[in-house]
Amino acid sequence: MDLGKKLRDALARIAKLPVVDENAVKGLIKELQRILISSDVNVKLVFELSKRIEKRALHSEKMEALTLREHVLKVVYEELVGLMGTGYEPKIDKHRILMVGLFGSGKTTSTAKLAYFYKSRGLSVLVVGADVERPAAQEQLEQLAEKVGVRFFSIKGEKNAAKVVKEALKGIKEDVVIVDSAGRSAFDSELSKELKGIYAELKPDETYLVLNADIGQVAGRQAEEFSSISPLTGVIVTKMDGSGKGGGALSAVAASNAKIAFVGIGEKINDLEVYDAKRFVGRLLGMPDIKGLVEKIESIQKEEQLEEMEGEELTIENFYKQLNAAKKMGPLGNVLGMMGMSDVPKEVLNTGEGKLKRYEAMINSMTKAERKDASLLKKSNSRIERVANGAGCEVKDVKSFLNEFEKMEKMMNMFKKNRGFRKQMEKMMKGGNLKGLGM
Ligand SMILES: Nc1nc2c(ncn2[C@@H]2O[C@H](COP(=O)(O)OP(=O)(O)OP(=O)(O)O)[C@@H](O)[C@H]2O)c(=O)[nH]1
Numbered sequence: 001m002d003l004g005k006k007l008r009d010a011l012a013r014i015a016k017l018p019v020v021d022e023n024a025v026k027g028l029i030k031e032l033q034r035i036l037i038s039s040d041v042n043v044k045l046v047f048e049l050s051k052r053i054e055k056r057a058l059h060s061e062k063m064e065a066l067t068l069r070e071h072v073l074k075v076v077y078e079e080l081v082g083l084m085g086t087g088y089e090p091k092i093d094k095h096r097i098l099m100v101g102l103f104g105s106g107k108t109t110s111t112a113k114l115a116y117f118y119k120s121r122g123l124s125v126l127v128v129g130a131d132v133e134r135p136a137a138q139e140q141l142e143q144l145a146e147k148v149g150v151r152f153f154s155i156k157g158e159k160n161a162a163k164v165v166k167e168a169l170k171g172i173k174e175d176v177v178i179v180d181s182a183g184r185s186a187f188d189s190e191l192s193k194e195l196k197g198i199y200a201e202l203k204p205d206e207t208y209l210v211l212n213a214d215i216g217q218v219a220g221r222q223a224e225e226f227s228s229i230s231p232l233t234g235v236i237v238t239k240m241d242g243s244g245k246g247g248g249a250l251s252a253v254a255a256s257n258a259k260i261a262f263v264g265i266g267e268k269i270n271d272l273e274v275y276d277a278k279r280f281v282g283r284l285l286g287m288p289d290i291k292g293l294v295e296k297i298e299s300i301q302k303e304e305q306l307e308e309m310e311g312e313e314l315t316i317e318n319f320y321k322q323l324n325a326a327k328k329m330g331p332l333g334n335v336l337g338m339m340g341m342s343d344v345p346k347e348v349l350n351t352g353e354g355k356l357k358r359y360e361a362m363i364n365s366m367t368k369a370e371r372k373d374a375s376l377l378k379k380s381n382s383r384i385e386r387v388a389n390g391a392g393c394e395v396k397d398v399k400s401f402l403n404e405f406e407k408m409e410k411m412m413n414m415f416k417k418n419r420g421f422r423k424q425m426e427k428m429m430k431g432g433n434l435k436g437l438g439m
């Protein structure tokens with residue numbers, strides 16, 4: 001039985017209980033411990049995770065709108081995501097990649113999968129067979145390259161991997177170069193020497209260590225050992241399909257100082273995924289459930305942001321916070337317009353990222369007192385000049401910022417006074433009608 005199925009069964013059992021109480025939560029945690037340990041997650045990590053889940057599930061503040069069951073599910077989800085690391089954003093741009101790893105970990109297959117990944121994103125790819133140990137390895141890569149439809153380069157009979165790389169790079173026209181290196185049985189000085197040679201020639205932007213999920217938590221140690229020989233930018237964990245130890249491998253890599261970049265989930269050329277801990281755990285737990293819950297939580301958070309807005313005194317500092325919050329909420333201007341509040345300065349709400357950045361620079365150049373009391377600035381040209389200098393912009397930019405701030409002040413006052421508007425807003429948030437409004 002795979003990790004996901006076990007986790008889903010455990011959570012389904014808690015869903016069936018008439019009441020979720022302390023005993024039920026403790027029972028769930030015991031079961032989680034068994035499941036994670038059987039998937040080879042390090043016992044210490046499992047123990048720490050259970051303690052955190054227990055503390056947060058039973059003793060931390062629960063969002064009012066969530067049932068205890070939802071709260072527990074949320075905590076388990078968040079903690080598992082924390083256990084499994086973060087995510088990765090591969091460069092979709094010109095760059096050079098070096099693949100390294102021990103025997104049979106899946107380097108050559110992953111080289112071809114990556115070639116396919118970049119090709120299908122519109123980049124041209126060259127794969128280089130720098131596994132000089134075995135002629136068969138070169139043939140394997142050549143065949144895979146042909147299947148993917150990318151150029152392959154190697155030099156038959158050449159025993160110096162660095163030389164193969166050097167030749168490969170001559171007159172290269174492709175956007176992405178992926179170098180497949182030879183597998184080793186251990187991290188030793190020979191490996192180190194060969195890799196140094198390849199590095200010097202290739203100057204890779206990305207170095208991926210390829211690990212087999214079957215090694216479970218040993219993956220963490222390998223990633224660490226390897227990082228000490230050569231700088232890694234990411235780890236590719238292969239054979240996640242059909243491995244009972246994938247959870248152990250991912251959590252151990254996440255706990256080391258390496259980052260999981262991709263996971264291999266089968267033998268086919270497109271069986272490679274960019275790693276995203278949230279999506280991974282979401283899928284393990286059965287996505288529909290979690291997705292709904294996450295949406296619910298997000299809409300509650302938006303509501304809380306609004307409440308904060310109402311309570312706070314308006315200063316330049318929280319003006320900036322509010323602009324950010326408003327942006328996260330989506331086109332608030334639309335909603336306000338639909339409610340007949342067309343006099344709200346839309347340009348304030350539609351402030352672009354670049355503008356926000358400029359504002360931030362200005363705000364950083366203000367004194368504490370100015371941030372708390374904007375009238376200090378409005379009254380003094382020398383203060384405005386100082387801020388403009390500090391932020392690297394012109395006096396008129398600072399003035400236009402102060403102008404927009406003033407508009408926001410007016411809107412805030414309207415927002416505070418108009419209880420009807422607030423109620424309507426709340427109702428919409430609770431009714432989940434935001435989607436239809438483009439939020
Ligand atoms: N099921 C499954 N099999 C995989 C995956 N990735 C690689 N394999 C298989 O694992 C075997 C070894 O893969 P290779 O790519 O040759 O490994 P390697 O690291 O290049 O091996 P050496 O060059 O000998 O060190 C092959 O049979 C692959 O088809 C994966 O994600 N899932």
Ligand SMILES: [Mg+2]
Pocket residue numbers: 107108109131137180181183
């Ligand atoms: Mg190989």
